[in-house]
Structure formats: structure tokens, C-alpha cells
Amino acid sequence: MSVHSWRPLIAALADDRAREVYALVVLGRPLDAHLSSLSPGKRRRVLETLQGAGLISPVDGGWRADSEIFRTALAAASAPARPEGVARFFTDGRLSTYPSRAADRQEVLAHIATRVVQPSETVGEAAITDRLAAITDDPVSMRRYLVDAGLLARTPDGGTYTSASSSPSGGPS
Known part of the structure; x- marks a missing residue:
């Protein structure tokens, strides 16, 4: 992973609808009602954005949150040099x-x-x-x-x- 791997995470979570869908996935709540309120194009973009960022992955006809992406992004980010x-x-x-x-x-x-x-x-x-x-x-x-x-x-x-x-x-x- 690159030092800029945090960018897709932030971009995905900056979108209000994507953040709402992600929150529902994290909480284990059903998505159908929320997703049906979105146009088919927006629904597809939200899910692709979240999946592309590594925040969610498909499982048994639904979605699950992948929290490991945060640890991976933090590990890849460069830490500021500590003064000596x-x-x-x-x-x-x-x-x-x-x-x-x-x-x-x-x-x-x-x-x-x-x-x-x-x-x-x-x-x-x-x-x-x-x-x-x-x-x-x-x-x-x-x-x-x-x-x-x-x-x-x-x-x-x-x-x-x-x-x-x-x-x-x-x-x-």
C-alpha cells in the first residue's frame, strides 16, 4: 500500500450518502430501504466507491465492513520524523x-x-x-x-x- 492510501478512504467518507451506507454496514443494519431511495446510478457509485476504498466487501448477498483497511492505511502512511x-x-x-x-x-x-x-x-x-x-x-x-x-x-x-x-x-x- 502507498503512503497515499488514506486518500480513497477520506474521499469515500466525505460523501454523505456513502458515509450513511458505510455506517449502516458497520452497524449491521439492512441497506435495502436506504439503497432503494437512491437512483440506480447513485446506488452503484456509492457501493463502488466504498468497495474501491476497501471499506466494504460483498458477503452472502450483502456487505460487511472491512476495518483492517484503516490499520493498513495507517501503517503505510509515513510518520513525521521525530526530532533528535x-x-x-x-x-x-x-x-x-x-x-x-x-x-x-x-x-x-x-x-x-x-x-x-x-x-x-x-x-x-x-x-x-x-x-x-x-x-x-x-x-x-x-x-x-x-x-x-x-x-x-x-x-x-x-x-x-x-x-x-x-x-x-x-x-x-
Whole structure:
């Protein structure tokens, strides 16, 4: 089955009359009264659409619902690629989940640090907070986490920040 095998299912179920007939088949109800209300051409098209989509199949002069078609279509559909590494904690460039594992936290913090300050760049407190606000809902706490993790160095008065790898001491102050 192809990755587009869901299309005939949706097309069949998008038709009100086909959906009604399918519902009756699923519920095990008789179709004669409902089908007789349709013109012969429409009756034929509805049944062909449902059968062609794999939703129903003939059995003993009637019809039965084939639910396996849904599992088959889902199995054939391509699943979106799962993000890996630090990307799994971000949605549209913003931190969506703060990791609970220390190793993951350190990776996420290192990633954020490289996004907010370049090596040998000195940035004021307000600018760092603004840059972090583009990444996280709590930029003040994130600034503290980056300093505590040794990824940002700040001056004693807290007015400016640099990448800890470019600070004279190589670590937080």
C-alpha cells in the first residue's frame, strides 16, 4: 500500500450518502430501504466507491465492513520524523520542554548559550534577557541557569555577559 492510501478512504467518507451506507454496514443494519431511495446510478457509485476504498466487501448477498483497511492505511502512511538531540526540546525555535535529565539539560543550555551570545561578544543584561525571551518563556531564570551552568559569565555587577568560554576566567563569576 502507498503512503497515499488514506486518500480513497477520506474521499469515500466525505460523501454523505456513502458515509450513511458505510455506517449502516458497520452497524449491521439492512441497506435495502436506504439503497432503494437512491437512483440506480447513485446506488452503484456509492457501493463502488466504498468497495474501491476497501471499506466494504460483498458477503452472502450483502456487505460487511472491512476495518483492517484503516490499520493498513495507517501503517503505510509515513510518520513525521521525530526530532533528535536537543531539537526534541524545541518547537519552532523555542524551548517547549525543559529536560529533566541532567545530561539533556546541559546540552540544551549549551545550545541556548550559543544562540544568545557569540564568542568574545559582550552583551548587556537587558539584551541577553531579550534574546532569551525569543527562546524561552522565562528568560530571567534561563539567564541564571546559563550562568550557574558555567556557560555565561557575568560581570560582578551583573550588567554585562559574555560567553564563559571567552571570559578571562573561563567560567561563571
